[in-house]
Every structure is written in structure tokens, then in C-alpha cells.
Amino acid sequence: MGFPKISLLFLLIFLSINSYSQESNPDSSQSKMMVRIAAIEIDSSYFNEYIAILKEEAEASVRLEPGVICIYPMFQKEHPTQIRLLEVYANKEAYESHLQTPHFKHYKEATLKMVKDLKLIDMNAIDPESMPDIFRKLN
Amino acid sequence: MGFPKISLLFLLIFLSINSYSQESNPDSSQSKMMVRIAAIEIDSSYFNEYIAILKEEAEASVRLEPGVICIYPMFQKEHPTQIRLLEVYANKEAYESHLQTPHFKHYKEATLKMVKDLKLIDMNAIDPESMPDIFRKLN
Numbered sequence: 265m266g267f268p269k270i271s272l273l274f275l276l277i278f279l280s281i282n283s284y285s286q287e288s289n290p291d292s293s294q295s296k297m298m299v300r301i302a303a304i305e306i307d308s309s310y311f312n313e314y315i316a317i318l319k320e321e322a323e324a325s326v327r328l329e330p331g332v333i334c335i336y337p338m339f340q341k342e343h344p345t346q347i348r349l350l351e352v353y354a355n356k357e358a359y360e361s362h363l364q365t366p367h368f369k370h371y372k373e374a375t376l377k378m379v380k381d382l383k384l385i386d387m388n389a390i391d392p393e394s395m396p397d398i399f400r401k402l403n
Numbered sequence: 404m405g406f407p408k409i410s411l412l413f414l415l416i417f418l419s420i421n422s423y424s425q426e427s428n429p430d431s432s433q434s435k436m437m438v439r440i441a442a443i444e445i446d447s448s449y450f451n452e453y454i455a456i457l458k459e460e461a462e463a464s465v466r467l468e469p470g471v472i473c474i475y476p477m478f479q480k481e482h483p484t485q486i487r488l489l490e491v492y493a494n495k496e497a498y499e500s501h502l503q504t505p506h507f508k509h510y511k512e513a514t515l516k517m518v519k520d521l522k523l524i525d526m527n528a529i530d531p532e533s534m535p536d537i538f539r540k541l542n
Contacts, residue, residue: 267505299477301487319530338438338526348440348526350475350489382513387487400518 297333297357303383304347310378311344318347321371331358331363345380352389427539435494436472436531440520443486449517457486460510468496468504484519491528 306314320334331354340346354360362368445453461474470493479485492498501507 285533286434301417304535313531322530338440341525341527374455386480388480388483390476391461392477 273289283302297389298348298351298353298356298359299387300353301385301387301391302347302349303351303381304349304379305381306345306347306375306378307380308345310375314347314375314378315339317374321367322349323363324367325341325362328367329362332362333356341368345371427465436528437490437492437495437498438526438528438531439488439490439492440524440526441486441488441490442520442524443488443516443518444520445484446519447484447487453486453514453517454478456510456513457488458504461488463506464501466506468497468501469500470494486520517536536541 291397316339322337325332325335333352333354334350335352338348338350340348353362419536457476461476462473464471472491473489473492474491475489477489479487528539
């Protein structure tokens with residue numbers, strides 16, 4: 265009768281150590297990160313309007329949502345209607361919750377007629393552990 | 404005779420104020436920034452080898468070169484031979500000097516046979532002023 269109880273105790277200790285080490289290990293939290301390049305083509309007649317809405321949306325997402333680690337919007341110098349966004353979310357849940365925010369919904373609705381093409385390309389960061397170093401100089 | 408000297412004094416004061424405000428104004432330094440996406444296709448048989456060399460080069464560049472603000476390497480989850488790098492240099496001079504470093508030259512030489520295609524796409528950051536905010540969460 266004593267044996268199952270001790271096993272259960274060990275199992276609980278094992279589970280809590282395991283859960284602790286997963287949380288405190290930065291590699292583990294970074295492996296859950298969603299990294300993506302959004303490749304968007306817009307109608308040139310809406311360029312200024314689109315850029316203003318996107319800029320506002322990216323800024324609000326990073327400021328208001330702890331799980332939105334980075335939304336970095338760019339356009340190609342030679343083809344300014346070709347928009348690219350580097351997006352990094354803490355995990356899938358952070359991304360799902362981002363889709364439900366008023367600022368994202370506003371962006372989506374307001375730019376619907378401006379977007380001619382949208383590709384969402386899932387990426388793997390090659391060196392996620394060094395990410396803090398990589399972006400250190402921006403601060 | 405006194406007039407030209409006073410003019411010269413004002414000119415010097417003006418120039419030094421102007422130079423100071425350019426340095427302390429983040430918009431000004433950020434407008435010189437070079438932002439680029441490198442789109443690289445590699446030979447799949449070299450995948451692990453290429454990734455190791457690229458990771459080392461990106462890490463060394465950011466650590467050793469103050470003008471290399473960010474090199475963030477990724478690959479497409481669905482097509483891992485499709486490599487993408489987000490590169491940010493402080494200015495054109497920083498980029499030119501990067502090309503002369505031993506770590507860049509080593510990368511270039513060692514991966515020459517592995518690279519099937521390379522496109523360097525110049526980008527404009529849509530909101531360069533908010534960059535420090537955008538990447539704040541990575542630290």
C-alpha cells in the first residue's frame with residue numbers, strides 16, 4: 265500500500281521539477297516562439313493610407329500585447345507596394361489572442377480593399393538563443 | 404575687420420550645434436540605416452554545414468562590429484533550403500567595413516559551393532523610430 269503513494273510522490277516531484285526547468289530555461293520558451301514573414305502586396309493607389317494604418321497597428325500590438333515580441337514592417341525600396349513584416353510571437357496562444365484585438369481587427373477591416381496578395385511564411389529562427397544579443401544594439 | 408570674425412564665430416557655433424543635434428537625433432541616425440532582406444537558396448545536401456557557418460558569422464558580426472545592428476537568420480519551415488536574413492547596418496560605411504572582416508570573408512568563401520541563389524533586397528523600415536520599442540521585449 266505504501267509503494268503507490270511513494271511512486272506518486274516521486275512522480276509529482278518529477279513533474280514539478282520538469283515544469284520548473286521548462287519555464288526557467290530560455291531555450292524552451294524560445295522554442296515555442298512563432299516567427300513569421302508576412303509578404304503582402306498592396307494596391308499602389310493606397311500606399312500612404314496603408315502604411316499609416318499598418319504603422320499604427322504594429323506599434324499598438326507591441327505596446328499593448330506582452331506576447332507580441334516584435335512586428336517589424338518594411339517595404340521594398342524598388343517595389344514599395346511589396347510589404348514585408350517580420351513577426352515574432354511568444355507562442356501560438358499569443359498569436360491567437362492578437363487576432364482578437366481591436367487594433368488588429370481594425371487593421372484587417374480597413375486594409376481589406378488595399379491588399380492584393382498576402383502570404384504568411386512560417387520561419388525557424390536559426391539562432392533564437394542569441395536573439396537578445398542580436399537586438400541589443402537597437403536599445 | 405571685427406565683422407568677419409564674429410561671422411566666423413557664429414558659423415562655428417551653428418555648425419557645432421547642427422552636428423550635435425544630428426548625432427543626438429535618433430531619426431537622423433536611423434535614416435542612414437541600411438535595412439535588407441537577404442533571400443538565399445542553398446543546396447539541401449549542405450544544410451547542417453551551411454546553418455552552422457551562417458550562425459557563427461551572424462553571431463560574430465553582431466558581437467564584433469558596432470555598426471552591424473542586427474543579422475537575424477531564419478529558414479522557411481516548409482522549404483528549409485530557403486534562408487532569409489534580416490540585416491540592419493548603422494550606415495553604408497558599416498556595411499562596407501563588414502564586407503572586409505575575416506568572419507564575413509570566411510563565411511563567403513566556405514559557403515560559395517553551397518549557395519544556389521542569392522538576392523539582396525533593400526528595404527525601407529516603415530517605423531524606424533519605434534525600432535527600440537519593437538525589440539525591447541527581446542532583452
